[in-house]
Amino acid sequence: MNTTDHPEVVLPPTVLPTRHGDLALPCFLPDATRATVRAIDSTDLRTVGIDGIVVNTFHLMRTPGTRLVKLAGGIHRFMGWDGPVVSDSGGFQVYSLIRQNPAAGVIRPHEVIFKEPTTGEKVVLSPDRCIQAQLQLGSDVLFCLDDCTDAGDLDTEQVLSVERTIRWASRCKQTFDKLVIPRAARRSAPLPDKEKETPVRPLLFAVVQGGGSATLRAECARALAQIGFDGFGYGGWPLTPEGALRTDMLSAVAEALPPGTPLHALGIGRPDHVVRAHALGYTIFDCTLPTRDARHGRLYRYRPGFPATRPRPDDDFFDTHYILDQKHANDFGPIDEGCDCPTCSRYSRAYLRHLFKVEDASAWRLATLHNLRFYARLLNALRIPHAA
Ligand SMILES: [Zn+2]
Structure with missing residues (x-):
């Protein structure tokens, strides 16, 4: 569509350039949580027209360890997958495990410590560690560590979650810039271009929290946009207790962010929810639903x-x-x-x-x-x- 006649209209992006090729948007990325989309392999993914996948940093830190994936040559070589890979920080999963069983770990102002139930071994997830682990994986889109709340948490909890999410995102950005940007600069290569050029660095997305408060959601989104990221994810539980999509919250976030920003509806995947969220400006989706249902x-x-x-x-x-x-x-x-x-x-x-x-x-x-x-x-x- 030609927008030159309507300069005020900024459409959602139709492509996300990554180091492993362009992702046509909107896209659905199956969850390869533990470096596999269960029951099928990378060749199968291509056969059915899947362009990218989402892996989970926290789970890969546990098994087989992100250091081993790096030794294997990175997540692409490890899995035999040459398309774009998005790595979720794992914040949502570690919080869920600790909420279900408080003895499983502890959430501190600067880190989350998870204790393996069988071995007692500790997995530490901090903003620094989270970025380092994702760089070891070699993923194309990294996610900042965020502080997930439960939909039913009190407003005071949601305020604290937003503060921590912004603070952690800022720290993730600093670590990312320190570890990634100089490397690209040393090669005298251009940084990713908003146009068509293949980026030479991975992209960094932040996650917007704020529970069921449109005001908090918008505040969180604006603060994160101020820090500056390549894209944003809608974080936290996206459904009402009755199972309907929280379109009010999704809209609050989309409207608070700069037009044309890539928006990832994290974990949103029911077909009708995908259509609904896409109509609000979201262009990247992932969910375990279709593969688990299968x-x-x-x-x-x-x-x-x-x-x-x-x-x-x-x-x-x-x-x-x-x-x-x-x-x-x-x-x-x-x-x-x-x-x-x-x-x-x-x-x-x-x-x-x-x-x-x-x-x-x-x-x-x-x-x-x-x-x-x-x-x-x-x-x-x-x-x-x-x-x-
Ligand atoms: Zn079929």
């Missing part, structure tokens, strides 16, 4: 007309099937007639159901390939502008 035999299917028609926020554009239901036992058609994934191209529902029944490992793989292809097709559809 392993439980829950498969996604488009309703007639989609995704050839680009789904809008209120469209009822998909449904799900539980492959173990009896009705699929003698159904010899594919999961989705319109799907071009390797599973639908070759196998019937009856056969996939049989593989689940006999608990063959290929059942997880075939179901995962289909669900990820469903997402790749959805994001392709969202890249096409609506007809006027």
Whole structure:
């Protein structure tokens, strides 16, 4: 779309240039939490049209250790994956584990210490350590360590969380600049360009907190923008207790940030939530949902007309099937007639159901390939502008 006639309109970016290629936006990045998208490999990811993945720094610090990944030549070589890799800081996961079991660790003003339940070994997550670990991984987009709260926490807790998130982000930026920028400068290479050039350094994103307060969310976003980052993530729990997307909070954050900034809706991944958040300006999504659902035999299917028609926020554009239901036992058609994934191209529902029944490992793989292809097709559809 040409915006020159409307200079006040700044559209969300359509591409995020990284050291391992351009990510076309919007994009869905499956969670390869422990350096694997469970049940499939890097070749499979490419086959179904996945362009990038998200790994988890905290979990990789635990196993196999970020030093080992560095020894292997970095996360790309370790996994045999040549596309963009985003590393989540792991703040959300470590906080969840400590909240579930306070004996599992301690949260201090400058760091989080997690104790391995079986060995007692400590994993220290501080702003410095978090950036160092992500640089050892060699990821293309790094995330600052943030202070996650629970949706039900008191306002006073949310204020403290925002203060700590800003302080930690500032520290992460200092560490990142110290370790990364001089290296790029020494090579006399240009820093990443907002235009098309391939960046020579990784990108650094910060996470916006603020719980259920639009004011706090906006304050946090503005303070982080002041420090200066390549992009921002929406942090914390994104759903209401009833399971609806917190569009009010998502809007507050998007509106407080400079127009055209890459926005990552962290952990947001239900297909209708992706469409809704995209309409608010978010362009990067990740979630364990499609791959976890696949392993439980829950498969996604488009309703007639989609995704050839680009789904809008209120469209009822998909449904799900539980492959173990009896009705699929003698159904010899594919999961989705319109799907071009390797599973639908070759196998019937009856056969996939049989593989689940006999608990063959290929059942997880075939179901995962289909669900990820469903997402790749959805994001392709969202890249096409609506007809006027
Ligand atoms: Zn399929």
